[in-house]
Amino acid sequence: xxxxxxxxxxxxxxxxxxxxxxxxxxxxxxxxxxxxxxxxxxxxxxxxxxxxxxxxxxxxxxxxxxxxxxxxxxxxxxxxxxxxxxxxxxxxxxx
Numbered sequence: 001x002x003x004x005x006x007x008x009x010x011x012x013x014x015x016x017x018x019x020x021x022x023x024x025x026x027x028x029x030x031x032x033x034x035x036x037x038x039x040x041x042x043x044x045x046x047x048x049x050x051x052x053x054x055x056x057x058x059x060x061x062x063x064x065x066x067x068x069x070x071x072x073x074x075x076x077x078x079x080x081x082x083x084x085x086x087x088x089x090x091x092x093x094x095x
Contacts (some may be wrong), residue, residue: 012038 010032016024030045032038 009033010035010038012042 012030012032013027015027018024028045030038030041032041
């Protein structure tokens with residue numbers, strides 16, 4: 001967090017991380033004319049992200065996907081049918 005005294009711009013920076021502290025995505029930089037302006041922008045970004053997550057979740061649970069045999073599988077059925085445990089955090093990629 002910083003305030004540029006020459007232009008009187010407030011800057012808020014953060015980096016999202018996973019449970020193990022590894023970066024997720026890029027560093028976020030939010031600029032505004034005041035802390036209230038920055039807070040409003042953070043709230044707008046959070047609302048947009050929440051809406052997007054909700055949309056993706058809905059698509060995952062309400063969209064049919066063609067199965068290997070050409071039949072239609074519900075997205076959740078397809079996800080479960082293709083489930084393979086991964087070595088999350090092991091540093092190995094699942095092939």
